[in-house]
Amino acid sequence: MNGSRNGVLIEEEEEKRLYTEDGSVDLRGQPVLRSNTGRWTACSFMVVYEVFERMAYHGISSYLFIYLTTKLHQGTVTSANNVTNWLGTNWMITVLGAYVADALLGRYWTFLIGSAIYFLGMSLLTLSVSIDPLKPSSCSDSTDVHCQPTTLQLVVFFAALYILSLGNGGAKPNISTIGADQFDEFDPREKAQKLSFFNWWMFSIFLGSLFATTVLVYIQDNVGWTLGYGIPTIGIAISILIFFAGTPFYRHKRPMGSPFTKMIKVIVSSIIKWKVEIPTDPKELFEFDPIEYRKGKYMIDSTTGMRFLNKACLRTNSSKPWLLCSVTQVEETKQMLRMIPILVVTFIPSTLYAQYTTLFVKQSTTLNLHIGSFEVPPASIVGFISLSMLITVVFYDRIFVKTIRKWTKNPRGITLLQRMGIGMILHITVMAIASLIERYRIHVARENGVVENGNQVPLSLFILLPQFILFGMSDAFLNVAKVEFFYDQAPESMKSLGTSYWMISLGAGNFLSSLLLTIVSNVTSVEGHDGWIRNNLNDSHLDYYYALLAILSAVNFVLFLAVARFYVYRAEVSDSMKVLAEELMVRKMRGEE
Template identity: 35%
Template sequence: MENRENYPSSPLADQYSAIPSPHSSTAERKPGGWRSIKYILGNESFEKLAAMSLIANITVYLSTKYNMSGIFLVTVVDVWSGFSNISSLAGAFICDAYLGKFYTLLFGSIASLLGMGIITLTAGISFLRPLSCNQNSKSECTNLPKSWQLGVLFAGLGLLSIGAGGIRPCNIAFGADQFDTRTEKGKAQLQSFFNWWYFTFTIALVVALTGVVYIQTNVSWTLGFAIPTACLGISIAIFLLGYHTYINVKPRGSVFSDTFKVITAAYRKRRVEISHDNRAFYDPPVTDYELKLPHTDRYRCLDKAATITTPDELNSQGVAKNGWRLCSVQQVEQLKCLIAVLPVGVSGVGALMTMDQNTTFGILQALQMNRSIGKNHFMFPPGWMNIVSMVTLSIWIYVYERIYIPQARKVTGTRDKRLSMKQRIKIGIVMSILSMIVSGIVEIHRRNSALKQDSFISPASVALLFPQFSLTGLTEAFAAVAIMEFLTLQLGENMRTVAGAMFFLCISIASYAGSILVNVIHSVTKISGKSPWLGGHDLNKNRLDYYYFFLAALAGLNLVYFHFFASHHVLTSSPDCETRDQGHDFATSHSRNPSE
């Protein structure tokens, strides 16, 4: 990198800059570079604006227009979120094995457009929704959606999930492919690309969470959904305009296929003795586009998959005849890298599960609070609560990068005093504990004030929710970002789409785990005949505060688990996975001025 002494490096940029370039070594590179990036960033900005405007307000839409409440509402949102994230695994597989990044992104964008179009129709055509109810009434709504109405809604949400599966694991990786990292100029351009990507993402997020969400809540849901639908159409048009400028790296096979091959081959050879002589392993040279992973001694049972038991397993050219019986050392080491990230991934799921609560129960709290702000009685849209988390995240990035780091350097006299990856994850888990405790305390006040006045809407101000959403933003800034960075660095360069998919898999598991937990707690707490902690249209009849405190206890167990077990897997300095706990921060490296 140029000027490495002056500028903190981006872990993603470092990761990609070590990758053999996808560009031909014999021909002058004409496409790619910034000529392509402007189309990619344009596509990404409009796509993210559309996606985030729906994600931020889906709870409010389902509550007010589909009369969903309690357990069913939370389950629908969690399952949809989980499917959207777990589909990234399928998207990464299809991308690496068959379509490549361009066509995976294109088909994903088209699926998202169709899904958003269906959601817009549900808002604009009244018979696609149940009859409305008085949302401020304490009585349960009896106008529930019919099965076919839910079918139309779920079809739209399903297409959006399929689209997310194609877009999420490929968008950053496709942009990184456009730069020739064999040169110092290409490396510097790559780091600048990550800055610009985060900058445009933030702008799209601000527009989605302010303008579009406000239109949805206070003007018209139809117009509020038509805008992101149009944005998706524009994003596809921009993406196609740059077709002739893109560098398209051909698919080279999926890591997931190799994973199943290694497991199958190791099982078939489970009785084979592992030789300590590496010459007994099948270790052919890798392609020009891959980073060679040297053999390691961990998870030795998997080495059986690469053990040559008889000469008949190789053909006359020395190539394995059956990939399901004999795998290369490279394939085995890739699976070892995947296994190595699991302990930290478990802690990530715990932290992400607490973050999910504010997108569901936090928004439901806002719906039953006084949202009037200022002398003009401006009605604060519930979907805007997510802005609090984003603003907190942005403030922390600025403070960390512009105040903490320079002052720490002056005091200690050392060049780099960044928080290590382990420290950031641990702090993030602590923030998740605090966010649940604060959420429980606020809920006690909200509920008591509502019951005191015998009112569905609590007189407590919605501003009381700001601290818990701020703590959620800090949980993301520390834990979620550090875990994303850990996955990116832990997995090899040829697993770049897998790294993104693994992070979204953690989010998916967190969503499903949260949904299961909500249903279990509802079933268990209603056994005694008393009002259950969760469920129903009116939070005042529940004990959401108990649920928050229970989650705080689980987060405490997560902290103990990470401190005594998972944290030892963060300090991986093994060269096979190109991992170092250097304390580089994914978020802060992106927060720098894009012109640098």
């Protein structure tokens, strides 16, 4: 009798294992088979999409500064601010996309709608550089009124850029989250595979960026803007079709309501009940019956951190029913609030990213761009950031992590905050080296009498290589760790919002760059003084500006250490460690390690 019962239980358990255990469903809302969906098979479609999409995005952003200065005849500060304001909008609007995905449409449909708008913006942008009367005059004399762009040309060009931003807001915060959703948190092996996902995700991003900053910028510089923007527009269309083709393999998560509404409800309820005493026994706090937590929605135990918010879980005679929150809702809010100090101390590092698409590129235009008879497009040097990042990510994932985790016993090798800290140290080094290189470039310009006329400095473009290569290395540490940290530490029902924290960081950094550049330009040019940043870089002091950024980065790093010191991670990946340990043991037995 017991044997037959055990047999039935084993069969039920085996049948249960056929399906994912994290609440994943197909597009019709039905449970999905583990063997037929998700994992790297599903992610491969998204990785290919990301390569094409980043090719398009960086094909625009890496040369946008050059287009604004040479075709629209804008000044250095104005062009730099227009670039960083657009980039900032691109990243900040992802909060809207995350909200729509988590609260209304789900990640899949929000992504597809966003991608369609993205394609519309790319198409309009291509038309704005291709056909009369939308494209600007080809003359190069910025002082000639006939060379200035018309109002129509400016409106269409910038409208296309910001339509693209709107589409990016729907697509960007959801594509990486959909990718991470393809790994079942309740399956130890899939959970272990997920640890490498963000490394290879960023690898695909910089692979697309590398193509954009080499091939596409060469086409834009030497063939024409029509083809230079037309190719990425076609690439976006292809990438959407590739993503759509993978639909049968995807696992989906149901929308679980607005994360903002939940958080506001918890905060307001706690404030209204501020006089109520919190009981010592956590069992007195309100929580839904465990049965009400459907598959894929996770119950979280009460914690003592941010204890004031626990007041939202208390029943009172006078409070309205909508003011009563569950322990899980409170803990989800705590997790999102707990990450905000980390988010804030990533703003300054994100400000530095704005430099390599603006001032770093402007520097390259003042140098000797020739390798023999071949002329390198000024923005192509940005490709060394992508190349450096690609090499570092592979080294990090395949060598560093496998080596260091033997000592740390951490499945990631080091913690996410430690990885971010290494990236910040590299950032400080980058800006210090950039300041020294710029100081030397200005010295050579003075020695050769090309300060006043702004002519080319007799130095190779490749003197800028150290700052670009180190930037790529810092990206492999800081940027990858940021996106993984904000996704990993967000509660399950708020993953899109958590991922958007990373994008808020980049957006705030770009807006902060615009503000800082404007302030420095204005302050340093008062009372007849020559400003640090002028249209003629040979007569500027970018070395001072870079040194200022290095100092700000150092001060910010100290703040980061203080914030990281008190951060408590949401959860450890214990069973992933078990799988990795088993794999290491098998390899040792085979003599592979």
